[in-house]
Amino acid sequence: MNDDVQRERAEADDSRARVDPRIDTPGREGLTGTAPANVYRRLPDAEQITIPPDWRSMEAQPPWRGDFPIDWPQDQYVERRDFVKFMVLTSLALTVGQFWIAAQNWWRRRRGVPAIRRIAALDQIPAGGLLTFTYPGPLDDCVLVRALDGTLVAYSQKCTHLSCAVRPQVESGMIHCPCHEGYFDLRSGRPVAGPPRRPLDVVRLEVRGRDVYAIGIEARTV
Ligand code: FES
Numbered sequence: 332m333n334d335d336v337q338r339e340r341a342e343a344d345d346s347r348a349r350v351d352p353r354i355d356t357p358g359r360e361g362l363t364g365t366a367p368a369n370v371y372r373r374l375p376d377a378e379q380i381t382i383p384p385d386w387r388s389m390e391a392q393p394p395w396r397g398d399f400p401i402d403w404p405q406d407q408y409v410e411r412r413d414f415v416k417f418m419v420l421t422s423l424a425l426t427v428g429q430f431w432i433a434a435q436n437w438w439r440r441r442r443g444v445p446a447i448r449r450i451a452a453l454d455q456i457p458a459g460g461l462l463t464f465t466y467p468g469p470l471d472d473c474v475l476v477r478a479l480d481g482t483l484v485a486y487s488q489k490c491t492h493l494s495c496a497v498r499p500q501v502e503s504g505m506i507h508c509p510c511h512e513g514y515f516d517l518r519s520g521r522p523v524a525g526p527p528r529r530p531l532d533v534v535r536l537e538v539r540g541r542d543v544y545a546i547g548i549e550a551r552t553v
Contacts, residue, residue, distance in 0.1 A: 459478075
């Protein structure tokens with residue numbers, strides 16, 4: 332084999348050495364110069380890259396991952412616009428909340444101290460008995476309970492979770508809310524089980540002679 336033939340074969344093996352000068356030939360694809368396309372490494376489109384949650388390669392993933400690919404970095408990525416939107420909405424919600432609390436305080440102050448009202452005669456409620464009444468307004472349902480030892484307690488009937496009507500269970504020393512199985516202690520009105528977190532509003536009582544009076548209502552947070 333002579334030298335010319337060997338040189339031609341070597342040039343044929345090295346595609347970088349040979350560039351077809353004609354336009355639109357495979358070797359010049361995408362190029363404006365004279366370098367053939369295979370000298371460049373093709374980079375995959377970032378949108379096409381899927382990085383699974385465990386960060387291992389797709390080859391190491393179970394077969395079903397191909398049908399449900401999750402691009403973890405893409406999934407965790409929060410755009411600046413999303414972040415700003417979140418911050419604006421959160422601030423708005425906090426501001427509205429503050430206004431709501433201020434409005435409630437204003438309304439409570441405007442209502443003033445509730446009037447003292449007779450709610451029952453002592454003889455009406457034996458030990459273990461209970462009696463419902465409204466206080467301070469006609470729509471504010473309350474319950475007066477006489478514990479087994481004769482102690483009188485009264486609470487708003489409105490559950491502090493989602494406002495269902497609570498029911499005293501004098502024998503077990505509990506007040507039960509049937510909506511979501513909430514329980515309050517009968518003596519203190521504090522939550523002991525279930526979703527409620529705040530104690531029941533307590534109606535302050537006074538016994539004058541043989542009568543029981545409501546003299547105020549106390550909203551508690553703890
Ligand atoms: S409303 Fe009373 S526990 Fe939910």
